[in-house]
Amino acid sequence: MTHDTYETLASGYALGTLDGEDLTQFQAHLAEGCAACTTALRESAQTLALLARATSPVIPPASVKEALLARIAAEGPRRVEPAAPIVRRPRWFPWVAGGVAASFLAFFTGMFVAARYEARLGQATRQAVALRQRVERQQAAVYHVIDLLREPGTSVVRLRGERSAPDASASLLWNDRSGGHLLVASLTPLPSDKTYELWTISGGTARPAGLFTVDTSGRGGHFVDPVPGSRPEVFAVTIEPAGGTSTPTGPVVLKGSF
Amino acid sequence: MATAGDVLIRRMALGDSEAFAQFYDRYAALAFALILRIVRDRTDASEVLQDVFWETWQAAATYDTGRGTPEAWVAVRARARAIDRVRSLRRRSAVFVAPADEALTADTGSGGKPGEGLEDRRLVQSALTQLSDVQREVIELAYYDGLTQTEIAERTKQPVGTVKTRIRLGLARLREVVRRAE
Numbered sequence: 001m002t003h004d005t006y007e008t009l010a011s012g013y014a015l016g017t018l019d020g021e022d023l024t025q026f027q028a029h030l031a032e033g034c035a036a037c038t039t040a041l042r043e044s045a046q047t048l049a050l051l052a053r054a055t056s057p058v059i060p061p062a063s064v065k066e067a068l069l070a071r072i073a074a075e076g077p078r079r080v081e082p083a084a085p086i087v088r089r090p091r092w093f094p095w096v097a098g099g100v101a102a103s104f105l106a107f108f109t110g111m112f113v114a115a116r117y118e119a120r121l122g123q124a125t126r127q128a129v130a131l132r133q134r135v136e137r138q139q140a141a142v143y144h145v146i147d148l149l150r151e152p153g154t155s156v157v158r159l160r161g162e163r164s165a166p167d168a169s170a171s172l173l174w175n176d177r178s179g180g181h182l183l184v185a186s187l188t189p190l191p192s193d194k195t196y197e198l199w200t201i202s203g204g205t206a207r208p209a210g211l212f213t214v215d216t217s218g219r220g221g222h223f224v225d226p227v228p229g230s231r232p233e234v235f236a237v238t239i240e241p242a243g244g245t246s247t248p249t250g251p252v253v254l255k256g257s258f
Numbered sequence: 259m260a261t262a263g264d265v266l267i268r269r270m271a272l273g274d275s276e277a278f279a280q281f282y283d284r285y286a287a288l289a290f291a292l293i294l295r296i297v298r299d300r301t302d303a304s305e306v307l308q309d310v311f312w313e314t315w316q317a318a319a320t321y322d323t324g325r326g327t328p329e330a331w332v333a334v335r336a337r338a339r340a341i342d343r344v345r346s347l348r349r350r351s352a353v354f355v356a357p358a359d360e361a362l363t364a365d366t367g368s369g370g371k372p373g374e375g376l377e378d379r380r381l382v383q384s385a386l387t388q389l390s391d392v393q394r395e396v397i398e399l400a401y402y403d404g405l406t407q408t409e410i411a412e413r414t415k416q417p418v419g420t421v422k423t424r425i426r427l428g429l430a431r432l433r434e435v436v437r438r439a440e
Contacts, residue, residue, distance in 0.1 A: 007426070008422050008423065008425075008426045009422075011422075011425050011426040011429045011430070012407055012422060012425050012426075014429065015397070015400040015401060015425060015429065016338075016341070016400065016404065016406075017400045017405065017406050017407040017410065017421075017425060018406070018407065019406040019407060019408050020408070022407070022422075042326075043433060044429055044433065045326065045330065045334065046326060046330060047429065047432055047433045047436050048334075048401065048429075049326065049327070049329065049330030049333045049334060050381075050382050050385075050436060051382060051386075051397075051401055052288060052289075052291075052292045052329070052333035052336070052337070053288065053379050053382050054379065054382040054383050054386060055291040055292055055294075055295050055379075056291060056379065057287035057288050057290070057291050058287055058290045058291040058294055059286075059287050059290070060286050060287065060290040060303075060304060060307050061300075061304055063304070064286070064304050064307050064308050064311075065279070065282055065283075065286070067308055068278075068282065068308060068311055068312060068315070069275065069278075069279065071312065072275045072278060072315060073275070136271060136319030136320075137271070137272060137319070139271075139319050139320070140268050140271035140272055140318070140319045143268065143321070143322065143323070144265075144268045147264060147268075147323055150323075177262070178262050178264075178265050179265060223268065223269060223272065225265075226265075
């Protein structure tokens with residue numbers, strides 16, 4: 001089979017028309033890591049994505065958006081719970097259930113084991129979900145930082161500790177078009193009724209730029225939305241009551257400018 | 259200043275439902291048009307649309323800007339889920355063929371801001387007209403109807419080999435037209 005045959009198959013694969021022998025053959029070829037076919041597929045995918053635009057946009061029924069937002073609200077916040085330690089429970093051996101005991105005893109033992117098992121399964125699932133969410137959050141932060149670094153016009157602003165927190169330090173990646181990402185290297189963890197709040201200051205006016213916390217080692221990250229109008233002159237972090245404020249009230253812990 | 263689509267996806271990954279609402283507003287009309295064109299029934303299309311955007315909410319953390327624009331990210335999912343739906347309907351009833359309802363997809367000022375995306379739409383439409391009839395037919399049967407090469411061969415009464423060649427040439431031509439216009 002010459003490579004030309006694969007090039008034909010690559011078009012079909014991009015469009016999703018391959019079936020039978022052709023599909024398995026091409027998948028095997030891709031699995032070998034053919035760079036030419038991988039590039040061809042990416043190019044085709046981009047062209048095909050444009051086909052979506054050949055049709056004029058159609059406003060969907062409002063109920064779809066409502067249903068989605070309700071579903072998201074029902075899902076609850078994507079918070080990362082600290083993983084609870086696995087509680088060691090006594091092992092239940094099958095002979096307990098199956099043994100000499102009267103049948104009703106076996107039945108209740110079975111129910112008990114099942115309930116225990118389900119509880120552990122539920123716990124394991126919650127831990128897996130929490131872990132997955134933590135990984136996803138970290139991944140999102142890493143991608144955001146990479147995106148910012150990749151973009152032209154991104155600067156790094158050093159934020160230094162003010163008198164109230166001389167050891168504090170942080171860096172802020174800033175891009176006028178797409179916003180920024182604050183990377184805190186060292187800040188004191190706060191009690192739950194307090195929060196750190198970031199401010200962008202231009203023309204003497206401070207605008208709130210989001211709340212964040214740090215972990216027990218004093219590190220943290222925070223996505224910052226772009227600021228409309230001109231580029232902020234100063235970035236500052238203050239300590240505020242939980243929930244944040246619209247103008248700074250607490251002590252300034254970090255400050256920096258371009 | 260509007261927040262870029264990729265930034266919205268990053269915020270969605272962190273559970274920002276406001277970012278999701280903005281993301282939906284930006285891409286839903288495009289996705290809905292594509293889904294509607296494929297599944298042809300408004301109720302089915304609405305369900306598919308909901309699945310697609312639920313998927314984007316769930317998968318936001320895995321989005322990689324290096325692999326395509328946010329729009330392509332949504333479009334690929336929209337098409338895939340719509341075709342899944344059509345295929346499952348087809349399986350349920352072998353003789354079922356959805357009637358082509360032009361009124362559903364006609365441009366009646368039904369969506370999007372005026373002028374937005376219009377340039378691209380013209381470009382893609384004109385790119386499609388530059389294909390030969392037989393090339394356009396196979397591309398459309400594949401892209402909008404989700405048919406496999408064997409199914410296209412049966413539908414068009416052509417040998418499978420001919421269908422494969424038309425797909426390759428059609429796609430190459432389309433790529434070339436789009437690239438030249440950029």
